Amino acid sequence: MVYLLGIDNGNTVSKAALFDEHGREVAVASAGAETFYPQPGWTERSMESLWTSTAQAIRGVIEKAGIDPRDIVGIGNTGHGNGLYLLDKHGQPVRNGIQSLDTRADGILAERRQRGIQERAFPYILQEFWPAQPNALLPWLKQHEPDSYRRIARIVLCKDYVKFRLTGEVTTDYTDISGTCLLDNTNKRYSRDLLDWYGIPEMWDALPRLAESTEVVGRVTKQAAEATGLMEGTPVVGGLFDVDAGALGSGVIMPGTLCIIAGTWSINEVLIDQPVQNPALAMVHVGMVPGRWMVLEGSATSMANLEWFVNTLCGEEKQEAAKRGVSVYEICSELVDGLPPGSTDIIFHPFLFGSNVQATARAGFYGVAGWHTKAHLLRALYEGVVYGHMNHIDKLRVLGPLKVARLTGGGSRSVVWTQMFADALNMVMEVPDGGEVSALGAAMSAGIGVGVYRDHADAVRQAVRVIRRQEPISDNTPHYLKRYQAYQQLLDVMRQPWETLYHLGQ
Secondary structure, three states: OOEEEEEEEOOOEEEEEEEEOOOOEEEEEEEEOOEEOOOOOOOEEOHHHHHHHHHHHHHHHHHHHOOOHHHEEEEEEEEOOOOEEEEOOOOOEOOOEEOOOOOOOHHHHHHHHHHOHHHHHHHHHOEOOOOOOHHHHHHHHHHHOHHHHHOOOEEEOHHHHHHHHHHOOOEEEHHHHOOOOOEEOOOOEEOHHHHHHHOOHHHHHHOOEEEOOOOEEEEOOHHHHHHHOOOOOOEEEOOEEHHHHHHHHHOOOOOOEEEEEEOOOEEEEEEEOOOOOOOOOOEEEEOOOOOOEEEEEEEOOOOHHHHHHHHHHOHHHHHHHHHHOOOHHHHHHHHHHOOOOOOOOOEEEOOOOOOOOOOOOOOEEEOOOOOOOHHHHHHHHHHHHHHHHHHHHHHHHHHOOOOEEEEEOHHHHOHHHHHHHHHHHOOEEEEEOOOOHHHHHHHHHHHHHHOOOOOHHHHHHHHOOEEEEEOOOOOOHHHHHHHHHHHHHHHHHOHHHHHHHHHHOO
16 A cells, blocks of 8 residues: 655644555644734744744654555645745744735835836736735835845745755745745746846846746755654645635536635635636636646635634534534534525625635624524525635636536535525535645645656546535525625625724724
8 A cells, every 4th residue: 555645834833644645544643833923913933933833743643544654655735825935045934934924015016007017017917916925025024024034945835845855945836836926827937037036136046947847856864864754855846825725625526616714814726728817716726637727716705704703702503512512513504504595684694704805804693683693693604604605606607618616625614605605606516525625635646756646637536526516506596685785785885884983993
């Protein structure tokens, strides 16, 4: 038996998952990596703690699985996109890593908009500017931390630093770097023009070597083997942007199939055969399948809203869940399922942690009356999260017909929520097997790179299984579309009140 190792580094947790060649999850282990908040809007982590937590997770998963590490034939990794991790000429961290939720560079972006840099760069980058992208954080460091800036020898991303600690090689893959605005995505190459427009031309030599996600870019060093329990010499591939890893682990490798990740973020993405220049789309980046591009629409408007609701308002439901030995989220789904579609006239905007419609947008329940119960609020929240996804998916429909979706993330565990997605979108929902879909995608890339699979199609055939398929119930669709229209009307009505509320807090 041979095994593939997938590593997934998010903003707070480092995970390692072992899979057999048929994609079956053998074991999973994780370890926390602490986040620091030095100032409002800043999110940082120790790069050393990122590595030690990853090494701990790898050692833990090998021990939990009880396998011989010599049977691990390939390693792939993924991680949160953007942020900034920097190495000096000795391969040591220049400073703490900056994570993907950081907003310190907002002022840089405002200045760029005034100068028309976004419009000039767009034909190259095919996406919006974000404050946590390296193209904004590097100029911020140049202005505010010049000593750190002068010491930069290599720019890496989250998963690339882990890969560096495993192999000693500094590389990035096309999917991850193409989400940073440092790459000419149309032509899959670096551009000196982009660095000049960003005011960081001296960073040219610090850009990491480009590699395909499935390319073997190095092997586990003796030092890394001692830290992780891996065998020295185990091949490591280029890895992937986490949104691409999730798509691959879901089996989405062809145009026309929608990938929905209902996790902390609302991630909605499709593959296309040719890059498109459409400013209405959030991001077009190089896809994990050679010759294809990924179009992504996303915002922090999904499951995090339910997590907040449960932690703030569901004490009784937590107690009931403990008595029954089930998840509190199962209790929530039961409450929602007790109310049929069309039974609540409450609208919820899922903007507790951000929005794609307006920077100052806030969450809100609209139309609450004295006869409403907690179940009504929960149904409105479930629906509001679906409508947040629909707002993104509507933009993706211009790329071509979408008839089926692969749904993953916490929301996919709820049959009730999955049916709501199917009915509201009038689209078949397929839920793939496994809880660590992104780690599976990373492991599949490793499998392709070391020859376990012939190509992406063969990897999907062998390693991805759909465990649930839910057809839309046509009678329910009008109820959701009517409420989605009200949801959109409220978006327009609330724009000025949101501005007022934002300034009240200053």
